[in-house]
Amino acid sequence: MSSTASHLNREGPFNPFPGLRALERRLGRELSHQLGSNEGLDMPHQALKARLGDDVARLARGYGDAEAFGVRTRLRQRFDIPMDALLVDAGADSLMALALRTLCDVGSAVITSAGTYPTFRYFAEGQGCRLVEVPYLSEAQYLAPDLDALADAAHHHHARAVYLANPDNPSGHLHSDADIDTLCANLPADCTLILDEAYHDFRPQNAESRVRDGVIRLRTFSKAHGLAGLRIGYAIAPPGIIAMMHKVRIHYAVSSLALEAAEIVLDHDEEVQTHIHDVVARREQLAAQLRALGGDVPNSATNFIAIRMNDADTAAAVQKALLDEGVLIHRPPHPALGHVLRISAVEDALVPGRLAALERTLTR
Numbered sequence: 001m002s003s004t005a006s007h008l009n010r011e012g013p014f015n016p017f018p019g020l021r022a023l024e025r026r027l028g029r030e031l032s033h034q035l036g037s038n039e040g041l042d043m044p045h046q047a048l049k050a051r052l053g054d055d056v057a058r059l060a061r062g063y064g065d066a067e068a069f070g071v072r073t074r075l076r077q078r079f080d081i082p083m084d085a086l087l088v089d090a091g092a093d094s095l096m097a098l099a100l101r102t103l104c105d106v107g108s109a110v111i112t113s114a115g116t117y118p119t120f121r122y123f124a125e126g127q128g129c130r131l132v133e134v135p136y137l138s139e140a141q142y143l144a145p146d147l148d149a150l151a152d153a154a155h156h157h158h159a160r161a162v163y164l165a166n167p168d169n170p171s172g173h174l175h176s177d178a179d180i181d182t183l184c185a186n187l188p189a190d191c192t193l194i195l196d197e198a199y200h201d202f203r204p205q206n207a208e209s210r211v212r213d214g215v216i217r218l219r220t221f222s223k224a225h226g227l228a229g230l231r232i233g234y235a236i237a238p239p240g241i242i243a244m245m246h247k248v249r250i251h252y253a254v255s256s257l258a259l260e261a262a263e264i265v266l267d268h269d270e271e272v273q274t275h276i277h278d279v280v281a282r283r284e285q286l287a288a289q290l291r292a293l294g295g296d297v298p299n300s301a302t303n304f305i306a307i308r309m310n311d312a313d314t315a316a317a318v319q320k321a322l323l324d325e326g327v328l329i330h331r332p333p334h335p336a337l338g339h340v341l342r343i344s345a346v347e348d349a350l351v352p353g354r355l356a357a358l359e360r361t362l363t364r
């Protein structure tokens with residue numbers, strides 16, 4: 001049985017626009033007279049330059065490198081994985097949609113956890129998949145996707161894909177690489193694990209980045225690298241799966257500005273690492289403060305904390321009280337986790353009094 005969408009099990013479709021940079025690499029020289037791709041290369045961009053600078057104006061004029069050669073080269077070196085196991089796209093969300101488009105037919109079953117990062121459900125439904133949700137494992141100070149239940153459901157429903165965010169959003173829970181090994185071993189052979197690692201960079205440095213059979217890892221520059229507004233992320237997967245993803249990807253989805261920005265932050269990893277260190281310290285401080293008030297705060301391996309309230313009504317009331325003061329925190333839209341509140345571990349969350357409405361409820 002095929003593990004990808006049935007209409008892709010043939011030659012093609014072939015991307016008609018591999019792009020100028022790819023052509024230059026193939027020819028081994030630069031093409032200095034670009035008369036062939038109808039971009040607005042002669043737009044003076046006075047207003048844009050005045051506002052955002054010459055570099056932004058220069059990058060804005062041309063399509064980005066559809067092969068993201070510079071970013072993938074850096075990632076290959078960093079993780080010691082083959083170039084053709086890497087695909088750069090417009091963020092982890094975009095990669096998630098691409099993975100679903102690659103793997104699923106209309107009606108394919110896909111499995112996820114009830115209340116996890118809701119974009120998966122949104123995209124799966126939009127793709128015509130049959131979504132099956134399994135409950136989280138939940139104990140005091142512990143909230144985690146249930147890996148055995150995910151695998152059981154994959155067998156029971158003959159699923160094409162299982163989605164797991166690791167570390168998870170909104171619980172913050174991290175399953176170890178050994179746990180993921182076991183999950184992979186327990187999945188049906190034709191079922192792909194979409195392993196959303198948007199928060200990977202907040203894991204300890206030795207976290208695994210290897211290419212795994214049957215797994216599409218999704219990563220992003222939105223979190224630890226602070227490039228959410230530019231939309232860029234990457235997938236790590238076996239070259240055969242990456243090749244299938246290329247058949248259905250929007251080839252110029254990643255802007256030239258996003259590509260250049262990602263290269264710059266990858267070249268300045270010390271700044272990223274300092275930032276991660278600071279975020280982790282803030283996250284632990286926030287968790288400790290709320291636990292000291294009796295809050296049920298599971299361990300988080302991300303840039304946020306989750307806190308479980310007694311029930312969804314209490315959580316909604318706290319969220320509303322904070323919103324009335326202009327403070328936005330997140331409450332998952334899924335009823336299964338409506339009693340959870342999620343708070344980003346930014347400096348502002350630690351300002352005394354900022355979360356007063358939450359603190360009052362905890363000490364009541």
Ligand SMILES: Cc1ncc(COP(=O)(O)O)c(C=O)c1O
Binds near residue numbers: 219220228
């Ligand atoms: C688990 C998870 N996956 C993906 C994303 C989206 O990442 P991107 O901005 O790269 O699309 C988020 C953002 O909150 C997330 O929490």
